[in-house]
Amino acid sequence: METTEKTAFLSILTNLLLVAINTGLAVATGSLAIKASAIHSLSDIVSSVIILLGIKISQRSSPDFPYGLYKLENLVALTSSLLIFYAGYEICREVFGGSQPQMEAIPLAVLGIILSILINWAFSRYELKKGEETGSPSLIADARHNWTDTLSSLVILCALIGDAIGFAIDRYAALIVVAFIARSAFAIFLGSVRVLLDASLDYPTLNRIREVILADPRVSAINEIWARNAGRYKFVELDLSFNIRDLGKGHALSQELAGQIKKEIENIDRILIHYQPHPRDYMTIGTPLADDRLSISEHFGEAPCFKLITVYLRDGTITEEHLLQNPFLQEEKGKGIKVAQWLLQNRLDVLVAKRPQEGKGPGYVFGSAGVEVLLTEETEADKALVLAKKELHIPIPEGGERDD
Template structure:
């Protein structure tokens, strides 16, 4: 199965998994009456909506380039990631509100054993699915899939915190531990939401690829630019799974167009083979345009 089909299929199944997890958490809240479990269930609603947004964004992002979008639709995934980050923040604020109300109106939990068991099952399922999404998203260079996985992972942290808080509340009889744990978890969710939005905004702003990848690009260019004098002004940017690479290649002034074109083809092929999603633009220049001396290796 191609990476594109894998990403699309996983994004669709995220909606299904999210609905199942939400149903389990809603059942746990209904059985116990816990405000923390209610807040945990409310976050799962956000998961379902966010997964739907990710599925739609991925379908758009993998649409081939057209006349109005000659560089493709890759950035659609960043829009989904931003939306997910915002929804995480909204979920955290809802949790804080419910927790604050519970401080003033504490109440004993009903059927806590069954409710916590159901929540634990939901958390384990969420955790497994989150790992699958993040690993596949990184290998396929899909920001939307990675963001969806991170979103689910924050939900796992939420569930773990809620379970720990409720167990402690049951052991001590301190009912205020239920909303207190919800507040602590909400603060953690806010941090993850901010990080997700920040990373996605950087992608929308045409951030350069990370330094390690830039070094790999330079290595590949040097290894495949025999007969060229140097390359300079390397610029990169990332947009979803795509990596846009642009630089100037200086060749001897008496080199034929055909020969310089062959060198460019060799470099482009090497970059596209070793860096998935590479989009390469090379500006060929004569010898008097050299800036750095021999920059081939």
């Protein structure tokens, strides 16, 4: 039995105990308010049974419901909100419904109601905590429902104390309680209706999903994002553009992103990612430079700087040219991998180098990102970049290269 089922079962036992206490007090005192409280606790038992059934049914799968029966929990939460509204009505009816018979054994009734308040308060806190831990909307709704029972017991306690000392203050306390009840019921009702109508996830969750995706330099754009709740679970659908043309590598990246999102966001049942290569009009080519900043460095991770040029593919024009200092030059471990990841963040598409990177950390980084590594015997960086453009079948503009 999982946590949600155990908590729902404990809710039933707790309300049975409260029914027994309130029934005994009603017989001993003759109080109509306590009788109403006992009837109210019976309605709570019905609510808890519905919640337990909703949790059990929501776990079942069916070919007719390929996305699961998770929304049954939201239907249950919606029902609980209506029960909370009804609880407010009951409180008003019992308080303003007319005169009550002379009560007896008021000290016993006061002790009994205080015990009921403590039991209800303690269990509502426990149930709310478990509901938030498991993300169960029905447990959260029931915990709030139990909290309204605590407030209604406070109204009864005020009525008892007022009767004992000769002051009728129960009517004013009831108005405050009904306001709390209406506010709680409306929040649960609105939340349930939003899920049942497939409203989007909250903005903080959507923004966190965007942050996880865009943190990967292999993703060029988020075209569309759809996400919704169903019970405690979330469904996410993404349309992404990758800086990768190889379909196998694109599939691997989509699986990696899905795993990362599930790690960051709780209770995600399913993630569907549609991906496509980003339409390429430009290409960024880079090469490691030696200390003179003119020749190609024999080393990759230990190169003091890198030259990156962005080329317009249609006519071969260089649109951007950057000389970037290696920020990891002083690192002791993992220097090559960190440099490779840094170059990906700068949108590197092709690396021109003196030595191959296969079997090394940078090679794995470039390989998974679809970065092509071209080997050259040319020493001068500018000449090597021109040769790379020819090898990549990029036109050489008339009049030669732009000299910035």
